[in-house]
Amino acid sequence: MEKFTVHEGRCVPLQRSNVDTDQIIPAVYLKRITRNGYEDGLFQAWRQDPDFVLNRPEFAGASILVAGQEFGTGSSREHAVWALQNYGFKVILSSRFADIFRGNSGKGGLLTAQVTQDVIEVLWSMILADPTLVLKVDLVARDISAGDFRAPFEVDDYVRWRLLEGLDDIGITLQQDAAIADFEVGRPRFLPQVVPIQQ
Amino acid sequence: MASTLAEKVWAAHVVRQAPGEPDLLYVDLHLVHEVTSAQAFDGLRLAGRSVRRPDLTLATEDHNVPTTDIDKPIADPVSALQVDALRRNCAEFGVPIFSLGDVEQGIVHVVGPQLGLTQPGMIVVCGDSHTSTHGAFGALAFGMGTSEVEHVLATQTLPLKPFRTMAVTINGTLPADTTAKDLILAIIARIGTGGGQGYVIEYRGPAIEALSMEARMTICNMSIEAGARAGMIAPDQTTYDYLEGRAHAPKGADWDAALAYWSTLRTDADAKFDHEVVIEASELAPFVTWGTNPGQGAPLSANVPDPKDFADANDRLAAERALVYMGLIAGTPLREVEIQTVFLGSCTNGRIEDLRAAAAVIQGHKVADGVRMLVVPGSVRVRIAAEAEGLDKVFVEAGAEWRQAGCSMCLGMNPDQLVAGERSASTSNRNFEGRQGAGGRTHLVSPQVAAASAVVGRLASPADLG
Numbered sequence: 187m188e189k190f191t192v193h194e195g196r197c198v199p200l201q202r203s204n205v206d207t208d209q210i211i212p213a214v215y216l217k218r219i220t221r222n223g224y225e226d227g228l229f230q231a232w233r234q235d236p237d238f239v240l241n242r243p244e245f246a247g248a249s250i251l252v253a254g255q256e257f258g259t260g261s262s263r264e265h266a267v268w269a270l271q272n273y274g275f276k277v278i279l280s281s282r283f284a285d286i287f288r289g290n291s292g293k294g295g296l297l298t299a300q301v302t303q304d305v306i307e308v309l310w311s312m313i314l315a316d317p318t319l320v321l322k323v324d325l326v327a328r329d330i331s332a333g334d335f336r337a338p339f340e341v342d343d344y345v346r347w348r349l350l351e352g353l354d355d356i357g358i359t360l361q362q363d364a365a366i367a368d369f370e371v372g373r374p375r376f377l378p379q380v381v382p383i384q385q
Numbered sequence: 386m387a388s389t390l391a392e393k394v395w396a397a398h399v400v401r402q403a404p405g406e407p408d409l410l411y412v413d414l415h416l417v418h419e420v421t422s423a424q425a426f427d428g429l430r431l432a433g434r435s436v437r438r439p440d441l442t443l444a445t446e447d448h449n450v451p452t453t454d455i456d457k458p459i460a461d462p463v464s465a466l467q468v469d470a471l472r473r474n475c476a477e478f479g480v481p482i483f484s485l486g487d488v489e490q491g492i493v494h495v496v497g498p499q500l501g502l503t504q505p506g507m508i509v510v511c512g513d514s515h516t517s518t519h520g521a522f523g524a525l526a527f528g529m530g531t532s533e534v535e536h537v538l539a540t541q542t543l544p545l546k547p548f549r550t551m552a553v554t555i556n557g558t559l560p561a562d563t564t565a566k567d568l569i570l571a572i573i574a575r576i577g578t579g580g581g582q583g584y585v586i587e588y589r590g591p592a593i594e595a596l597s598m599e600a601r602m603t604i605c606n607m608s609i610e611a612g613a614r615a616g617m618i619a620p621d622q623t624t625y626d627y628l629e630g631r632a633h634a635p636k637g638a639d640w641d642a643a644l645a646y647w648s649t650l651r652t653d654a655d656a657k658f659d660h661e662v663v664i665e666a667s668e669l670a671p672f673v674t675w676g677t678n679p680g681q682g683a684p685l686s687a688n689v690p691d692p693k694d695f696a697d698a699n700d701r702l703a704a705e706r707a708l709v710y711m712g713l714i715a716g717t718p719l720r721e722v723e724i725q726t727v728f729l730g731s732c733t734n735g736r737i738e739d740l741r742a743a744a745a746v747i748q749g750h751k752v753a754d755g756v757r758m759l760v761v762p763g764s765v766r767v768r769i770a771a772e773a774e775g776l777d778k779v780f781v782e783a784g785a786e787w788r789q790a791g792c793s794m795c796l797g798m799n800p801d802q803l804v805a806g807e808r809s810a811s812t813s814n815r816n817f818e819g820r821q822g823a824g825g826r827t828h829l830v831s832p833q834v835a836a837a838s839a840v841v842g843r844l845a846s847p848a849d850l851g
Contacts, residue, residue, distance in 0.1 A: 202706070203699045204578055204678045208817040213798035217449060217463040219423035219470045231819045255699065256579040259612065259678070260815060261796075262514040263421065264530035282579055285614050286514060290530035342546065344407055355532070356432070359540045362401050362409060366437075366542055369400045369411050374646065376639035377413055378502050380443040380481045 187295045189352035193276045193323045195249030198239055199310045203254035207287060210258070210266040224269035244317035250277045252309045258287025258298075267294045277323045279330070279339070281306055292345040293355065299323060299330065299339035308335070325349060387653035389550045390619050391585040394525040394650070398508050400542055407544040413507040413524075415537045416493045417444040417480065419471040420798070421512030425535035426474035436478040437541045443502065444475050444482040447492045451800050452761050452788035455485050464799065478538070491764020491790040494518040494732040498602065499766055501631025505620035505647040510537055515732045515814065516615075517608040521601035522628075523620035523650045525585070528609065548614060549659040551584040552652075555592035557666040562848060564742070565600035566734060566812065566831035567672040568592070569607045570682045574672070576662060578680040581613030584660065587652060588618050592666035598627040599738040606733045607814050610679035619651040671846045673719055674816045674829040676707035681816075683719065685834065685846055691715035710818050711826050712806070719844050722828070726809040727758040727839040728821070729832055730788075731795040734812035735763025739832040740771045744779040746836035746847045752784035753842030758835075759801060760785050761793040785839065797822040810838040 215227035232238045239245055251270065257280040258266065267290045270278065278296065281303040291298045301309075312335065313319055321332045325346060329338045348355070359366075388396070401409040415438075422444070429435070436442060449464045459465035468485070475482040483489040489496060494515055497503045505523035510516060512534040519526035529543070537543055553572060586608050588601075596604070601618050608616030625644060628634045635643040674682040675689050681704065683690065692704035692715065708715060713722065729735075729743050740762065752758045760780045762768035768790055771777055777787045794801040795813035797820060803809055805824025812835050816827040828844060837845040 203703055206678065206815075206817045208796075208815065208820050212819055212823070213448075213796045216420050216798055217461075217467045219427070219467055221424050221427075231823060256582075256612070259578055260514065260609075260817060262512060262528040262530055264424075264512075264532060267530070282582065284579075284612060285582060286528055286530060286609075290532065293530060293532035343405065344546070355544060356428075356434070356536050356539050359409060359536065359542055359544060362542075365401045365409070366411070366540060370541075373411075373413075374642065376635040376643040376646075377507070378504060378633040378635075379440045380414075380502065380633075381440065 187352045187354055190295060190297055190325055190349040192325065193249070194320055195276060196247065196317070197250040197252050197309065197313045197319060197321050198245045198248045199313045200239060200251055200253040201310060204256045204259055205253055206260035207258055207263050207266040208260055211263065211269040216263060216265055221268055222272060224265055225272040228269040228273045249274055250279065250321055250323065251275050252306060252313065253278060253280045254306065255281045255303060256284065258284040262286045264290045264294065267291050267296050271296050279306065279309065292348065295349060297323065297325060297341070297349065299341055301337055301339045305337045387656040389652040389656045389658060390523060390587055390617055390650055391525060391548065391550050394506055394508065395547065397506065407546045409542050409544050410508060412510050412537050412541050412543060413441060414497065414502055414509045415442045416497055416509065416511035416516070417442060417534070418447050418493050418513060419467050420448045421531050422474065422534055423467060423470045424531050425538055426478065428535040429478070429538060434539045436480060436538045439479040441541060442480045442538070444471060444480050445490055445493050445496050446471060446485050448792045448796065449799055450485050450791045452791050452793050455789045461800070488765050491766065492732045492735060492792055494606065495735060495763035495767065498522070499764060501628055501634035504628065504643070505624060506650050510543065514609040515606050518602050518606040518732055520605040520608065520615050520617040521598060522624055523617060523647070525615055525617065527615040548585040549583050551581060551586045551613070551660040551662065552658040553586050553588050553662045553664070554590040555588065555664050555666050556590050557592060558595065559592050559666045559669060562671060562846060563669050564831040564833060565596055565603040567669060569604045570672040570674065570679070570829060571669050572664065573607065573611045573679050574682040575664065576611050578610065578678050579612045581608060581611035584613050586611070586613045586616045588616060593618055594621065597738060598623060599736045602736070603733055607679065610814060620647045671831065671834050673834060673844055675711065675713060675719060676704060677710050677816055677818050679814065679816060679829060681707055682829070685719055685844060687719060689713045689715050689717045689719060722844045723842060724808045724810045724828070724838055724844065725756060726803060726807055727756065727835050728794040728809055728811040728813060729759065729835050730761030730763060730793050731813040732763060733814040734832050735761060735767065737767050737770050739812065740767065740776050743832040743836040744776045746833050746850070747783045747840060748779050750783055750840040750850060752839045756839055756842050758785035758839040759788055759794060761788040762790050764790045794821050796820060797825070810835050810844060
């Protein structure tokens with residue numbers, strides 16, 4: 187995974203709450219067996235509307251999504267993270283993320299930075315007033331800034347460390363192979379195994 | 386120290402604990418389906434890794450499969466490729482799989498419990514948010530993304546930060562016309578789609594203890610719709626009776642040992658939850674959603690709400706958007722909302738008790754003109770059981786379609802979909818925009834309300850059939 191320390195980019199204001207992962211990428215796009223190429227499905231239904239914020243030329247090329255609260259609810263599909271990344275987003279800002287989405291983002295190197303709803307509202311007005319605004323997202327300092335504006339964001343300590351180091355979870359866990367094997371020895375024998383059914 | 390049920394199950398699975406790091410937890414059962422696994426198997430292949438415990442891993446085909454003509458090749462080439470990828474991956478990595486046509490095939494969250502693979506005190510995971518279903522047995526069960534699927538395949542463990550704990554206590558007795566589905570929809574409306582975020586919910590109290598295992602699964606299934614990663618119910622005699630004799634349930638001395646352990650799996654009397662919610666069951670009634678997230682629900686007897694009545698600005702905006710999408714006018718009685726499609730099925734309400742309940746309502750009636758009703762058993766076993774009881778005939782005589790097992794119209798990625806503007810009464814779990822097909826409009830309902838709505842052609846309860 188690529189290391190993440192500081193990102194600077196332009197922003198898209200997504201002024202909607204409860205953006206579920208079915209909106210981020212509809213199920214029909216989930217039939218593919220690759221990790222890439224999901225940008226065409228990102229917010230597919232909403233992009234049918236020419237006025238949808240992602241269709242507006244002033245927001246083309248933006249890499250930071252500034253969203254309403256409860257972002258990423260619903261289905262566990264990691265395709266939602268891939269679609270956002272494939273489209274070019276590096277950072278999502280919201281006042282509250284759904285658990286599974288936030289976890290998936292951390293695994294894939296997409297930063298979900300949690301700020302207060304007040305900060306979101308301020309950012310929305312700043313971006314709408316000046317779509318060329320460049321926001322700096324500093325994972326080392328855990329803050330966002332643009333000109334005189336500065337605000338802290340929250341991110342899990344462990345996720346932050348992994349992103350800063352660009353580490354892969356499986357590699358970390360495989361170092362614990364002996365501990366896993368020890369644990370397996372002590373598992374109760376009544377626990378089930380999946381074997382052919384006799385019926 | 387006094388602990389909650391969730392904390393006890395967690396503690397029993399810690400492989401490694403270190404300051405500042407997530408706990409490494411051992412996974413007892415890993416369920417796999419075609420949609421969230423292909424990229425994970427690919428990852429293993431690229432890294433030269435194997436599946437650590439294929440004997441604790443089970444795959445089924447459910448999301449993407451058709452519910453008609455299952456003896457023919459899958460018509461959609463992209464779907465066929467994905468299902469084929471799962472079959473090849475399972476063969477290559479030695480993972481057991483129940484494919485289309487197998488008597489054990491079905492929705493992953495129906496198959497695990499009916500085989501007795503889901504047991505109290507286990508950690509069960511799957512690349513599917515409705516894995517919370519298995520919490521009905523007192524298991525800690527949660528959904529995850531594809532990277533985590535790969536992680537569990539490779540290591541049989543998952544690094545996780547501890548959840549907070551929430552008790553949702555349901556006192557009293559549910560009214561006779563009110564089901565587990567109505568109860569969970571009312572709970573979600575009460576705590577909100579984000580209210581459970583970061584929590585494991587334990588459902589408890591007399592109204593929960595009175596529920597069957599299948600009803601408990603309906604409750605735990607939709608925990609994710611309240612934002613919670615998992616929902617749990619402490620195991621009791623109802624749980625043991627359900628499990629005893631199932632294919633993978635412990636036998637003989639193992640059963641006795643298991644029972645002794647399971648009986649310790651309850652929240653200690655002096656344990657503290659981080660948050661508590663109390664609901665009086667007798668105040669509940671049949672409940673339906675009117676909006677585009679599962680928290681936007683109301684009693685069937687109510688009217689479509691007026692966005693102006695929402696105090697919170699975000700809620701007001703969300704309600705305005707939802708009414709536009711749903712094509713509803715504030716103040717319309719929900720009973721006057723006309724539907725074109727009824728979907729009975731899914732991991733929420735696709736079990737035999739759900740089919741029985743709906744059949745009892747629809748027996749002797751006809752599906753209204755202009756309404757189509759799909760009845761999709763959650764598994765082949767459920768389908769066989771229903772046919773043995775003659776439920777298929779009841780549905781077919783009423784004018785409904787009797788289908789093969791799968792996720793079907795719950796999520797619109799197989800051929801069963803709504804068209805734009807079409808309105809459904811659906812026993813599934815999500816009413817998101819486009820969830821059941823682009824432009825489709827979904828009202829989440831119980832099996833009983835689904836059956837009554839099919840007959841009336843509008844949202845209705847069995848009482849409306851006279």
